[in-house]
Amino acid sequence: MTVKEVTEILEDLAPLPYAEGFDNVGLLVGDSTSEVRGILVTLDTMENVIDEAIEKKCNLIVSFHPIIFGGLKKITGKSYVERVVIKAIKNDIAIYSMHTALDNVPNGVNAKICDVLGIKNTKALIPQKGSIKKLTTYVPLKDADAVREAIFNAGAGNIGNYSNCSFNVNGLGSYKARENAKPTLGEIGKTHYEEETQLNVTFSKAHQSKIMKALFATHPYEEVAYEISTLENNDQNLGMGMIGTLDSPMGELDFLKQVKQTMSAGGIRHSKLLGREIRRVAVLGGSGAFAIDAAKAAGADILITADIKYHEFYKAEDKIVIADIGHYESEQFTKNLLVDYLTKKIPNFAIRLSESKTNPIKYL
Structure with missing residues (x-):
């Protein structure tokens, strides 16, 4: 199995087009055609992780956080990022990052x-925003069924619990074919009229490439x-953070104690307790201050996240409890999620x- 084949499996879970625009996801180091001997799954790729990969004979590291985030102008080993990249290349170890692509999907970080x-x-x-696209195309009547079926199979026309959704107008x-054209129907230099179907479908942006390939392959x-x-x-179901409910409401302090224990947090920094029960909970793994207003608007009793700054706690405004449990702590189970997923998809393969x-x- 090649690196590319493994990453295609990972992209079924978290398509890279779902990543945020500022992010750096995908294959960061290595050759996509290399044969994979073993996969090491980690939250961060540091030098000790490269050493672990060497020891365990894993030549592909699947990392949640990207080791290369900004541009590298030099690779001299002066920074921890450069040292990781150098060591990975020297030892023919590929590094693949998922980050916000996995944050945004319904079975990703926040679901865990x-x-x-x-x-x-x-x-x-x-x-x-911008995750749903619409395709409109025009197909000769006799070819409409074949084109429609092909783009359905490529991922178009899925709306909620329904598939093969389209709208068609005959x-x-x-058109008039010019001198260098090779028209399927009609003659060069003459205006041709053809009975056509206007075909309209919606689709997720993650499927755009496959849908367009299917359209061009089947359109006459x-x-x-x-x-x-x-x-x-x-x-x-697609986006940053999640909100849901507890089976039974809990007191604020009891819930925070449970979160501290379950997430193995060294401590929890939180805004003022409001003396209310916790029933509706918002979560966002990693840095989540930008979600405070959304959590309040959604009626959350508490937001579980990380990296909250001093003045950002004021945004609670006695409407919500903001709890900072730590960046690592909030995302720590992500690597378990990835190991479980890969083990099911690639049984009998070395996944560590x-x-x-x-x-x-x-x-x-």
Whole structure:
């Protein structure tokens, strides 16, 4: 199995187009055609993780956080990032990062947090904008069924619990083939009129490449007329953070103690307790201050996240409890999620959970 084949399996779980624009995801180091001998799954790729991969004979590291985030102008070994990259290349170890692509999907980072904390009936806290696209194309009547079926198979036409959704309008299309054209129908230099179906489908942006390949492969025309637009509609299962409910309400202090124990947090920094029961819980793994307003608007009693700054706690405004449990602590179960997923998809393959300590924060 090659690196590319493994990453394609990972992208079935977390398609890279779902990553945030600022992020750096995908294959960061290594050759996609290399044969994989073993996979090491980690939250961060540090030097000790490279050493662990060498020891365990793993030549592909699947890392949640990208070791290369900004551009590297020099690779001289002066920074920890450069040293990791150099050591990985020297030892023919590929590094693949998922980061916000895995944050945004419904079975990703935040779903795992909800599962661990017993939060049910979940949906995205901040639905990702621009994730739903619409394709409009024009197909001769006799070819419409074949084209429609091909793009359905590529991922178009899925709306909630329904598949093969489309809207079709029959009409009369026209075109005139120029001198160098090779028209499927009609003659060069003459305006041709053809009974056509206007085919409209919506699709997730993650499937756009496959859908367009299917369209071009099955459409009979030399030049395919089509339009792609971005819709304002939101997929409620796709986006940053999650919000859901507890089976039974809990007191604020009791819930925070449970979170501290379950997430093995060295401590929890939180805003003022409000003397209310906790029933509706919002979570966002990693740095989540940007989700405070969304959590309040969604009626959450508490937001579980990390990296909250001093003044950001004021945003609670006696409407919500903000709890900072630590960046590493909030995302620590992500590597378990990935190991479980890969083990199911690639049974009888060497997939290892990293045992290296990568949390840079210590507690007194």
